[in-house]
Amino acid sequence: MLYALHELAYTSAQPWRLGAQAARQFWTSPLNPMADTAIGRTAYASAELFESVTRRYGKPDWGLEVVTVDGKPVRTTQQVVWQSPWVKLIRFARNVGDLKRAGKPVAAPSVMIVAPLSGHYATLLRGTVEAFIQDHDVYVTDWTNARQVPMLEGRFDFYDYIDHVRDMLAVIGPRAHVVAVCQPGPPVLAAAAVMAAENDPNRPASMTFMGSPIDARLSPTVTNELAEEKPFAWFKSNMIHTVPWPYPGFGRRVYPGFVQLYSFMSMNEERHRDAHFDYFRHLVAGDGDGVEKHEEFYNEYLSVLDLTEEFYLQTIDLVFQQHALAKGELVHHGKPVDLSAITDIALCTVEGEKDDISGVGQTQAAHGLCPNIPDDQRLLYVQPGVGHYGVFNGRRFREEIYPRVTDFIARNEKSAVQEPRVSARSKTAA
Incomplete structure (x- = not known):
């Protein structure tokens, strides 16, 4: 109603x-x-x-047709390299000639930026993407507004999110790098653990978490306290509503x-x-x-999208109430998610000193939860003077955070011979 x-x-x-x-x-x-x-x-x-x-306010445009790299204009082309009803994996392909004129190497580490599915469109990370384009072959998860997905397409939940991350990393190819901004932290870390346990050749070479609630029990914020104080039934009764006609998702239950x-x-x-x-x-x-x-x-x-009922409620339950991943209790496809299985995926965590969404400690908790990553493949950084948004956007992100992250990715780029990555051509999930 x-x-x-x-x-x-x-x-x-x-x-x-x-x-x-x-x-x-x-x-x-x-x-x-x-x-x-x-x-x-x-x-x-x-x-x-x-x-x-x-x-x-409709979905904004990316507006990244031309970016500045070392003072030179570089054209980019958006290519949908994989998609399902719930997301498009977009590659920002850089113009080879422009890169050469800018003095940049054509070959670059592949980075998949996993945008948050928490109310805003992926374009909220426009500044993040623009920065990473400087030195990387960038892919971004562009999530779909749930009210635009017909009921016939079925459900999309927390576990589907994990599977989608795996599928997209497989499309990019072996040993890419993944950057999870805010909400995606727990499912991306879970996907990395599952891939590591199965010795999946497409597991990432590194994973970077920015302002993510890996363990929401630490330094709780107002958001965390609300999720813990209210019973699960309260969220289901008060936060979930039905998409009205004439949207394609008419009848779907969503968190608007x-x-x-x-x-x-x-x-x-x-x-x-x-x-x-x-x-x-x-x-x-x-x-x-x-x-x-x-x-x-x-x-x-002010441009926002809807989340499916099942994804939102499972996120509340698993991440903010049960703390399942942090407590080692998350089960995926009938198997426990074992973070100790991660041994050769480098780990970087970035937090903001004044973050009022994911408090300091929640993201860096990943280091303690992944005990078998070598010390020389870790980076823990807390940026002074910034809040949640400043962790992934703005001047301090560009000048202080991004240089550290890109150096971390460069150090952990695998030099071994790899299977060739797929070309940037459209693929559709079965």
């Missing part, structure tokens, strides 16, 4: 949005003598603010993206309120830089 009411509210506001759009045009028209007055600028800013807070967004924003309600007040003032003052900065952030932040 909540999902249907949300859609009804959006539809009901459409006439007001059209009115706001008309007001914007009226108060910015060069034919309007009042346009450049205090009254005109305030009226325009009011209409612009109303339209922005009631708008439906707008509910997740409200939860995130309520944690920092004053900050978001102040940001929108500043946005209004920038509009009135004609401060283009301030307006652009605000819109760049919120156009991404």
Whole structure:
């Protein structure tokens, strides 16, 4: 019912949005003598603010057709190399000629960046991807909005996520490197352990976890405390809703993206309120830089997707309530997930000193849980002065975190002869 009411509210506001759009045009028209007055600028800013807070934000574009590598432009092409109803594995293929002109080697370590499936689209990692393109052959998991997946496609749960990680690493080929940002930490670590136990030739050469809840019992945050304080039945009763018509996933039970967004924003309600007040003032003052900065952030932040009921609830249960992986109790396909089986996959953990989503200690717990990784194949780093978002994006990520991670990957790039990796051609999961 909540999902249907949300859609009804959006539809009901459409006439007001059209009115706001008309007001914007009226108060910015060069034919309007009042346009450049205090009254005109305030009226325009009011209409612009109303339209922005009631708008439906769709999936953003990557916008990485050209990236700057060592001061030179390098063109990239997005190639879907594997897909299922739930995800597309996108390769950002770099133009060979541009790389040569930039003085970069054409051959580079393959890195699969596993984007979080926790409410936002993979494009939230645009800055992360742009940084890794400098020195790597980059692949990214682009997760699908669950409301767009018809019921006939079946379920997608925590264990399917593990299998998807394995399938995508197999497509990239032997001994690639995997970078898991936030939520994917536990399932990616589980996938690596399963692959190691089976001596899978496609197991990664290294794994990097950024701000991930590997062991959410450590340094608990508000998010962790909520997950532990509320009984499992509360999440099922209050957080799960049915996708309404006319979405392709009509009838599917999901954790709606707008509910997740409200939860995130309520944690920092004053900050978001102040940001929108500043946005209004920038509009009135004609401060283009301030307006652009605000819109760049919120156009991404307010774009959300839905999660399937089974994936969300299992994540709450296994990661935040049972702590199954951290306690050695996770079972996959009838077999225990044994982290001690990981012996030749290098491990890097990155945390933010001020992270209020995954507290310091939760990610680096992976080192203690994987006792058989050699010490010279480990890196534990805590970045001073950054919160959760700063762990994988922003100036300090580019200048202080990324150089450490890329050096770690370079040290652990396997020099042995490997089976050739598949070409970047479209594949579809059976």
